[in-house]
Amino acid sequence: MNTATALGDRALVPDGRLSRQQKIGFLGCWLGWVMDGVDSFIFALVFVPSMKELLPASGIEASAGNIAFTGSIMFALFLIGWGMAFIWGPIGDKFGRARTLAMTIVVYSVFTAAAAFAQDVYQLAAFRFLAGIGVGGEWALAGTFVAETFPENKRAKAGGWLQTGYYVGFFIASALNFTVGAEYGWRAMFLCGLAPVVLALAVRMAVKEPHKWESKLPEAKRAKPLREIFGEQFRQRTIVLTSLLTCSIIGLWAGAVYAPAALTQLATKAGYTGQEVPKLISYSSMLFSFMTICGCLAVPFFAEKLGRRRATALFFFGMAASILVAFGYFFYRQDALVPFIVTMAFVGFFGGNFAIYSIWIPEQYPTRVRATAFAWAISFGRFIGAGVNFLLGWAISQTGTLGAPVAMTSLAFIIGIFILPWALETKDKGLPD
DSSP, X not given: OOHHHHTGGGSOOTTSOOOHHHHHHHHHHHHHHHHHHHHHHHHHHHHHHHHHHHHHXXXXXXXXXXXXXXXXXXXXXXXXXXXXXXXXXXHHHHHOHHHHHHHHHHHHHHHHHHGGGOOSHHHHHHHHHHHHHHHHHHHHHHHHHHHHHSOHHHHHHHHHXXXXXXXXXXXXXXXXXXXXXXXXXXXXXXXXXXXXXXXXXXXXXXXXXXXXXHHTHHHHHHOOHHHHTTSTTTHHHXXXXXXXXXXXXXXXXXXXXXXXXXXXXXXXXXXXXXXXXXXXXXXXXXXXXXXXXXXXHHHHHHHHHHOHHXXXXXXXXXXXXXXXXXXXXXXXXXXXXXXXXXXXXXXXXXXXGGHHHHHHTGGGSOGGGHHHHHHHHHHHHHHHHHHHHHHHHHHHHHHSOSHHHHHGGGHHHHHHHHHGGGSOOOTTTOOOO
């Protein structure tokens, strides 16, 4: 019996094409990441109208400063929830990637939809925190699953393709805002977040666990993964990866989250009124999402040609420059709406740097602790990101401007470039057992 037969349809078919099960597994992970992106970006699109309604209901004046500050708190709580998502890693290592993936989808779907029924900012904050826990787990389990099911010659490209799903979700959320949001309001937008529950059921029924994980199940059951990833063998790479993710989180979240608010101000100055403003924001967000998808598709090419570290440095430098120019320069220029949108498209492209982690993290850990390492690296930095969001909210309320505070987040990528020499280069080394 050959290897392909022994592993069933989870293996490559004889002519080198992907098997049916590999395609189904990837599609389930990708769609989960799409819906994750939708649910994550909804609040960025509707936080102004939702705050205008819920702040007075909470006994707080809906002033521009209060809206910006409360919105920052909401984003921070979402990031804290995402930070708590490291709990999914040990679950995925011990009980299976596909099974745990379906659980994360259910969690973020239910609590995103629950936000539609919030009666004040405190209820909305609780729902966003709980949705964040589910959102954070999806990437870790999907990234681990894809790495373990794809062959070496296709794995890096698969990591890039997987990451496009999150930004396709941004695109869909923007389209929903253009249609559902403009017609029915912000509550209807949150209700759209319930759709992924159906996907979770499909993933659970159709997707099988990776053979690589099943073959290491006895080791995974005995392992203490959180302790092991901070043991002598893995401590440095865990700290370095977590630090790099933190840099990515601070920069991209600030740029992406505050872009709709910045565009609202610039569009108003340019004479746009009424429904023209949310439509412009939707078009701009679609462009941002499209460019980020292009960035994700470009990452595997640069990662294979330049290596993981140099590719990350390239994208970090691009992020630093484009955020600084967009928010530090064009935001303050007269009649700079179009240049701001164009520069934000570059922020989108270089924001594809997140795709490097779907390739790079799995290559640094064995199967028994891979999901835990992935979940920890992408989650812990959210706590720092939450703190930065609190700081940004305070700075915006104190200065009365979005531009300079958000522009300062470009420094995170400069710090990341200086951290990179301590990162483990894994180009051409393959996925460890």
